[in-house]
Amino acid sequence: AKYVYLFTKGQADGDRSQRELLGGKGANLAEMAAIGLPVPSGFTLTTEVCKSFYQHDRHYPEGVESQVNNALKKLEQEMAKGFGDPVNPLLLSVRSGAPTSMPGMMDTVLNLGLNDQTVQGLINLSGSPRFAYDSYRRFIQMYANVVKGVDGDIFETLLEDKKRAKGIENDNELSAEDLQQLITEFKDSYRQVLNLDFPTDPQQQLWEAISAVFGSWMNQRAVTYRSLNNIPSHWGTAVNVQAMVFGNMGNDCATGVAFTRDPSTGENYFYGEFLVNAQGEDVVAGIRTPQPINKAKYKPGDLPALEDVLPGCYAQLLDHRNTLEKHFRDMQDIEFTIESGKLYMLQTRTGKRTAQAAIRIAVEMVGEKLISKKEAVLRVLPEQLEQLLHPSIDPSVVKNIIAKGLPASPGACSGKVVFNADEAEQQNKLKEKVILVRIETSPEDIHGMNAAQGILTSRGGMTSHAAVVARGMGKSCVAGCGDLHIDYEKQVMVTKSGHTIKRGDIITLDGAAGEVILGDVAKVQPAVSGDFGTLMSWADTFRTLNVRANADTPHDAKIAREFGAEGIGLCRTEHMFFDVKRIQAVREMIVSADLQGRERALSKIMPMQKSDFIGLFREMRGVPVTIRLLDPPLHEFLPQNNDDIADLAALAGMRFSEVKEHVEELHEFNPMLGHRGCRLGLTYPEVYDMQVRAIMEAACELVKNEHYKIVPEIMIPLVADVNELKVLREKAIQVAEQVMATYGVKVDYQIGTMIELPRAALLADLIAEQADFFSFGTNDLTQTTYGLSRDDAGRFLPYYIENGLFLSDPFIKLDRAGVGQLVKMGTEKGRQTRPGLKVGICGEHGGEPSSVEFCHQIGLDYVSCSPYRVPIARLAAAHAAL
Numbered sequence: 087a088k089y090v091y092l093f094t095k096g097q098a099d100g101d102r103s104q105r106e107l108l109g110g111k112g113a114n115l116a117e118m119a120a121i122g123l124p125v126p127s128g129f130t131l132t133t134e135v136c137k138s139f140y141q142h143d144r145h146y147p148e149g150v151e152s153q154v155n156n157a158l159k160k161l162e163q164e165m166a167k168g169f170g171d172p173v174n175p176l177l178l179s180v181r182s183g184a185p186t187s188m189p190g191m192m193d194t195v196l197n198l199g200l201n202d203q204t205v206q207g208l209i210n211l212s213g214s215p216r217f218a219y220d221s222y223r224r225f226i227q228m229y230a231n232v233v234k235g236v237d238g239d240i241f242e243t244l245l246e247d248k249k250r251a252k253g254i255e256n257d258n259e260l261s262a263e264d265l266q267q268l269i270t271e272f273k274d275s276y277r278q279v280l281n282l283d284f285p286t287d288p289q290q291q292l293w294e295a296i297s298a299v300f301g302s303w304m305n306q307r308a309v310t311y312r313s314l315n316n317i318p319s320h321w322g323t324a325v326n327v328q329a330m331v332f333g334n335m336g337n338d339c340a341t342g343v344a345f346t347r348d349p350s351t352g353e354n355y356f357y358g359e360f361l362v363n364a365q366g367e368d369v370v371a372g373i374r375t376p377q378p379i380n381k382a383k384y385k386p387g388d389l390p391a392l393e394d395v396l397p398g399c400y401a402q403l404l405d406h407r408n409t410l411e412k413h414f415r416d417m418q419d420i421e422f423t424i425e426s427g428k429l430y431m432l433q434t435r436t437g438k439r440t441a442q443a444a445i446r447i448a449v450e451m452v453g454e455k456l457i458s459k460k461e462a463v464l465r466v467l468p469e470q471l472e473q474l475l476h477p478s479i480d481p482s483v484v485k486n487i488i489a490k491g492l493p494a495s496p497g498a499c500s501g502k503v504v505f506n507a508d509e510a511e512q513q514n515k516l517k518e519k520v521i522l523v524r525i526e527t528s529p530e531d532i533h534g535m536n537a538a539q540g541i542l543t544s545r546g547g548m549t550s551h552a553a554v555v556a557r558g559m560g561k562s563c564v565a566g567c568g569d570l571h572i573d574y575e576k577q578v579m580v581t582k583s584g585h586t587i588k589r590g591d592i593i594t595l596d597g598a599a600g601e602v603i604l605g606d607v608a609k610v611q612p613a614v615s616g617d618f619g620t621l622m623s624w625a626d627t628f629r630t631l632n633v634r635a636n637a638d639t640p641h642d643a644k645i646a647r648e649f650g651a652e653g654i655g656l657c658r659t660e661h662m663f664f665d666v667k668r669i670q671a672v673r674e675m676i677v678s679a680d681l682q683g684r685e686r687a688l689s690k691i692m693p694m695q696k697s698d699f700i701g702l703f704r705e706m707r708g709v710p711v712t713i714r715l716l717d718p719p720l721h722e723f724l725p726q727n728n729d730d731i732a733d734l735a736a737l738a739g740m741r742f743s744e745v746k747e748h749v750e751e752l753h754e755f756n757p758m759l760g761h762r763g764c765r766l767g768l769t770y771p772e773v774y775d776m777q778v779r780a781i782m783e784a785a786c787e788l789v790k791n792e793h794y795k796i797v798p799e800i801m802i803p804l805v806a807d808v809n810e811l812k813v814l815r816e817k818a819i820q821v822a823e824q825v826m827a828t829y830g831v832k833v834d835y836q837i838g839t840m841i842e843l844p845r846a847a848l849l850a851d852l853i854a855e856q857a858d859f860f861s862f863g864t865n866d867l868t869q870t871t872y873g874l875s876r877d878d879a880g881r882f883l884p885y886y887i888e889n890g891l892f893l894s895d896p897f898i899k900l901d902r903a904g905v906g907q908l909v910k911m912g913t914e915k916g917r918q919t920r921p922g923l924k925v926g927i928c929g930e931h932g933g934e935p936s937s938v939e940f941c942h943q944i945g946l947d948y949v950s951c952s953p954y955r956v957p958i959a960r961l962a963a964a965h966a967a968l
């Protein structure tokens with residue numbers, strides 16, 4: 087088998103389609119090399135080697151060693167250097183590269199091949215002892231850390247001590263002698279910690295490094311990252327072995343990272359940062375303040391741009407940027423190094439971006455004829471929109487800005503300040519909102535970043551770890567906020583403006599403006615406009631599934647329409663009863679001894695219900711509004727304490743003891759499976775009569791006075807048997823016809839049912855004979871199919887998910903196998919007896935992309951979800967259709 091793939095300028099064994107085999111980095115290095123970009127030559131060990139490595143107790147399959155040796159020989163010829171040659175040494179980098187990008191999660195070793203002899207060769211080749219020793223000390227550091235797991239702090243401390251002793255600030259000010267001493271100190275530490283000498287044999291170095299990079303696939307942070315991002319662990323990583331180029335050889339050398347477009351806003355300008363005389367992760371790790379690559383967004387105080395420092399290299403880089411964008415037809419995240427004025431490309435990958443940027447880039451690339459509208463729609467993930475549907479800071483409020491940093495990831499959030507990741511996680515478990523404040527973040531902080539509302543750092547640029555990870559997670563982030571002095575020990579941060587913020591104090595971040603604001607601040611709701619609106623309108627042309635909203639008030643209905651809802655799929659009328667004034671009337675109705683008393687109480691509620699429906703119908707004129715008749719268990723309406731009972735007795739003209747007795751009588755052991763839904767409608771028929779009258783009067787008035795087209799759909803909940811529906815339907819028709827006759831107008835109303843009990847799904851053919859439409863209430867249907875109480879599942883469901891018994895929470899993601907089967911069967915059976923039956927779902931699942939996809943596949947007419955999820959459902963429906 088072929089385990090090793092070569093790449094060199096103008097020619098490569100692999101290409102970009104082989105991500106699974108070569109990893110993302112290896113596949114793209116091959117592609118860049120093949121299209122003639124200046125990539126240092128090297129070779130890739132495939133993910134197959136990794137899989138075999140783990141299957142065989144960390145041993146390599148037959149043939150890997152000889153293939154690596156052959157590849158290495160070719161590399162030596164190509165570079166005209168020898169690996170381990172003391173006069174003319176070839177140095178290597180050993181780089182990880184998974185099929186999908188896992189930034190900073192796995193390990194890389196640079197400058198491999200150095201020892202006390204080859205370092206002399208490097209001095210001769212470069213003429214710079216300082217450079218050669220700097221490379222050597224970095225190599226020891228990385229090797230110890232990556233290959234042998236030695237805590238990096240040991241070396242950082244030695245480095246800091248040396249700088250302090252010399253009275254200097256930056257690494258690049260250390261002299262050759264300083265570095266030589268550091269190398270001795272590093273080797274001593276290595277020996278002390280590991281009881282081993284630092285390996286001098288380049289072959290040993292190479293193989294140990296390769297094994298370590300394969301091994302890093304299973305390190306804790308990689309495992310965490312994969313589980314957060316649903317990346318399967320069986321994929322494995324590839325390993326890239328590549329000739330080194332040096333960004334740390336002097337002042338005509340540099341290393342940098344860039345995005346072909348702004349990853350935060352999506353604006354089409356070339357965004358990047360670099361450091362002169364530096365290597366590897368220096369830029370991302372924030373060891374010095376990076377310099378901008380160009381002056382497009384120059385601000386006073388910015389350091390000199392690459393455009394001015396090394397104009398020839400900048401021009402080439404700009405050229406490569408254009409080549410890469412045209413070739414990959416997407417925004418790229420690139421890494422480059424400049425050695426003695428010569429530019430090398432070290433990596434390119436699809437750049438991570440905020441939702442806002444994803445949309446802008448997709449829409450603009452259609453404008454530039456790089457991609458089609460279909461591709462644009464597919465480029466934005468429905469889940470991502472969630473970020474845009476979050477609030478931003480109300481522009482009209484006065485805000486107390488205490489510090490400014492980089493606008494690293496947009497969105498506004500407020501929370502309590504915490505200074506470490508573990509605490510962020512603990513507080514989050516206690517349902518506290520927190521902002522994670524760090525000097526800089528590292529891969530060890532991922533769990534805390536995930537738990538926090540937003541992230542604030544005092545160091546690092548737009549490409550720092552914090553910024554990149556926050557954008558990927560869709561969290562608000564202000565990075566590199568130099569106005570802050572953070573003291574982990576005292577658990578405080580002090581701003582330049584003189585504010586002291588302690589752990590637990592509340593701050594607000596505006597990630598789009600880079601602002602840190604004191605206290606909590608009012609936020610405003612988002613809108614679907616501009617590029618977002620354009621993309622959504624394209625999505626609408628591809629989808630066939632309709633999207634409605636679950637909305638109970640005119641206010642929610644208005645939001646839903648603005649987000650593109652094509653009707654209301656579920657109006658829960660009980661929410662209209664919970665208002666303090668109204669609930670009194672409902673209570674009065676429940677405890678009334680006779681029909682007369684009940685009707686008297688209901689007549690108080692009727693005008694209120696009617697005006698609710700008028701508001702709702704006005705917002706939704708022309709489109710259907712599904713109104714569910716009263717559903718919840720009676721006890722939810724009952725008075726809870728003696729004071730309430732006394733009030734109610736007075737109101738109803740009854741005795742205290744009489745009311746109390748009645749309330750006790752109504753107690754239920756299992757109210758969710760008790761006296762609710764249509765069972766209530768059957769035993770207290772006045773309630774549904776009143777509701778149907780309110781709906782029909784509202785509709786008739788609007789049709790008559792305002793000439794709107796109104797499409798009421800009256801929905802009867804919790805039906806298990808066709809007879810329940812038959813009786814209630816007949817009664818509803820009676821009331822409706824009577825109201826229409828009184829008003830002298832005709833309204834196109836329908837009467838349908840919710841399918842939320844397994845028995846209803848099983849007998850859907852019979853039920854459909856009495857129903858104009860079905861709406862699957864998948865919240866209750868999930869609950870009743872699993873026999874799993876939604877309100878109590880929190881005690882044990884997390885265990886199921888953590889232990890892999892359930893792959894996901896069935897209340898979030900529709901269970902296709904079980905509940906989904908009932909939905910599919912119910913739809914098919916319903917349409918057998920009533921062809922063309924209109925069918926939708928109205929559970930929380932209606933706004934969850936994978937559930938939306940399922941609804942599309944089984945041929946539903948619509949999904950209905952909360953107003954803020956309407957755009958997500960629209961896009962998910964388009965993806966499902968494409």
Ligand code: ADP
Binds near residue numbers: 181328332366367
């Ligand atoms: P990651 O997957 O974390 O991005 P990389 O394999 O890209 O890790 O390596 C990190 C950095 O090391 C690169 O950004 C680059 O600066 C440096 N590097 C990697 N390979 C080479 C090389 N052949 N020559 C010079 N620098 C390199």
Ligand code: MG
Binds near residue numbers: 421433
């Ligand atoms: Mg990289």
Ligand code: MG
Binds near residue numbers: 717803842866
């Ligand atoms: Mg229900």
